[in-house]
Amino acid sequence: MEKTEGEVLKEKLFNNRRNGWEDLSEEERKEVFKFADEYMFYLNQAKTEKEIVTTSKDILLKNNFKDLKEVDSLNPGDKVFWVNRGRALYMAVIGSEKMENGLNIVAAHGDSPRIDLKQNPLYEDNEFGLLKTHYYGGIRKYQWTTIPLSMHGVIAKPNGERINVSVGESEGDPVFYITDLPPHLSRAQDTRKLSEGVEGEELNIVAGSIPYDDKKISEKVKLNILRILNEKYGIKEIDFTSSEIEFVPAFKAKSVGFDESLIGAYGQDDKVCCYASLRAMLEVNNPTKTAICVLTDKEEIGFVGVTGMESRSFERFIVELLEKNGESYPNNIEKTFSNSRVISADVDAGYDPTFSSAFENYNAARLGYGVCICKYTGARGKSSASEAPAEFVADLRRIYDENNVKYVSSELGRVDKGGGGTIALTFANRGMEVVDCGVPVISMHSPYELTSKVDVYNAFKAYRGFLK
Numbered sequence: 209m210e211k212t213e214g215e216v217l218k219e220k221l222f223n224n225r226r227n228g229w230e231d232l233s234e235e236e237r238k239e240v241f242k243f244a245d246e247y248m249f250y251l252n253q254a255k256t257e258k259e260i261v262t263t264s265k266d267i268l269l270k271n272n273f274k275d276l277k278e279v280d281s282l283n284p285g286d287k288v289f290w291v292n293r294g295r296a297l298y299m300a301v302i303g304s305e306k307m308e309n310g311l312n313i314v315a316a317h318g319d320s321p322r323i324d325l326k327q328n329p330l331y332e333d334n335e336f337g338l339l340k341t342h343y344y345g346g347i348r349k350y351q352w353t354t355i356p357l358s359m360h361g362v363i364a365k366p367n368g369e370r371i372n373v374s375v376g377e378s379e380g381d382p383v384f385y386i387t388d389l390p391p392h393l394s395r396a397q398d399t400r401k402l403s404e405g406v407e408g409e410e411l412n413i414v415a416g417s418i419p420y421d422d423k424k425i426s427e428k429v430k431l432n433i434l435r436i437l438n439e440k441y442g443i444k445e446i447d448f449t450s451s452e453i454e455f456v457p458a459f460k461a462k463s464v465g466f467d468e469s470l471i472g473a474y475g476q477d478d479k480v481c482c483y484a485s486l487r488a489m490l491e492v493n494n495p496t497k498t499a500i501c502v503l504t505d506k507e508e509i510g511f512v513g514v515t516g517m518e519s520r521s522f523e524r525f526i527v528e529l530l531e532k533n534g535e536s537y538p539n540n541i542e543k544t545f546s547n548s549r550v551i552s553a554d555v556d557a558g559y560d561p562t563f564s565s566a567f568e569n570y571n572a573a574r575l576g577y578g579v580c581i582c583k584y585t586g587a588r589g590k591s592s593a594s595e596a597p598a599e600f601v602a603d604l605r606r607i608y609d610e611n612n613v614k615y616v617s618s619e620l621g622r623v624d625k626g627g628g629g630t631i632a633l634t635f636a637n638r639g640m641e642v643v644d645c646g647v648p649v650i651s652m653h654s655p656y657e658l659t660s661k662v663d664v665y666n667a668f669k670a671y672r673g674f675l676k
């Protein structure tokens with residue numbers, strides 16, 4: 209059957225977006241599933257920003273990356289990394305061109321919304337040992353009750369000792385728990401607004417219930433918990449003062465659906481882009497422009513802190529690269545930055561058919577359609593958006609077309625429904641062109657987020673194409 213004139217014209221002129229699964233060859237489909245398995249393995253090792261750094265560093269060491277601190281001078285093709293206080297990781301593959309001609313940077317964040325312990329957490333109430341918490345990042349608090357939680361973190365002691373803790377991930381480990389009322393008794397709570405259904409000070413973690421066996425003392429359950437912690441880690445109550453202890457869902461990453469097309473896991477915002485960009489970096493060999501990958505911390509609370517993207521710690525890394533690459537002259541970092549281009553690799557809100565009224569059909573990030581290019585984020589009238597220049601987006605389209613990357617253009621939900629921002633701002637402040645491009649996620653910031661395997665694989669191909 210010959211195509212009509214209209215059919216031919218439509219094919220030529222329309223933006224014909226197609227579901228990414230439909231265009232896969234049998235071989236590519238296998239690749240997509242294999243990559244997803246490897247990603248899920250990574251997620252199960254790395255649930256916090258610190259574990260993202262240690263797990264990723266191990267992968268880098270196995271792939272010929274060296275610690276920049278142990279390298280005196282750099283040559284084209286060299287692969288190096290730099291750890292910022294165990295919480296952020298920067299990597300580089302040195303290009304054949306001078307760095308001052310510009311860097312290609314992909315930046316993702318390893319931190320995810322979670323429940324942190326307060327610095328005086330442990331108390332006893334009615335013979336329950338409980339822990340006071342302070343949530344980190346934007347969570348819908350009611351979602352974090354009645355699920356198994358695991359504990360991850362570090363306790364630093366004045367004598368310089370640093371104790372890593374991890375409970376609840378291994379087979380046989382206990383887990384932790386935040387309670388909620390049964391429906392039989394929730395009549396008063398049910399009249400609260402959903403956003404106040406469970407309040408911040410109600411996110412108390414159950415940590416034990418056996419009293420220490422001594423009739424003469426009070427707070428026996430608390431004492432028994434401290435005894436266990438002292439035996440296991442050598443700590444006392446005051447050591448919580450200098451600790452960072454994070455509670456995250458104890459769930460493992462799993463395939464979702466009869467066809468196993470989706471991934472359910474905690475922390476995919478933004479560990480999905482961490483993994484895709486890390487894997488892309490491993491395949492960058494002898495690039496023209498120096499390729500940089502950043503796995504930053506503190507994105508979820510505003511890019512702040514010494515390990516966040518606003519910190520000049522990133523400049524320290526670039527200066528070190530310039531020095532060791534023989535390009536150390538006054539103001540060269542400004543020149544390097546102004547010639548650089550960045551993909552802010554972060555997730556977008558995936559279209560959810562059950563809650564379709566939050567989205568605008570024509571510009572929604574649909575799962576299965578590849579990576580989403582988000583030209584701007586922000587709220588209301590693009591407030592606080594770091595809008596990417598059209599010319600840069602055009603060049604990204606060229607790169608994606610050349611590398612057979614599936615992509616769509618998207619924005620974060622309906623206008624005036626809400627909004628958000630990314631670390632794109634911090635790179636723009638440094639004089640770099642930057643665009644947001646990542647994987648769509650359904651139920652973002654919940655304890656168990658949903659992505660599509662075909663999108664995760666396309667993110668990897670997108671970042672690889674850009675960095676190469």
Ligand code: MN
Binds near residue numbers: 477478507555
């Ligand atoms: Mn994010």
Ligand code: MN
Binds near residue numbers: 477508653
């Ligand atoms: Mn987020």
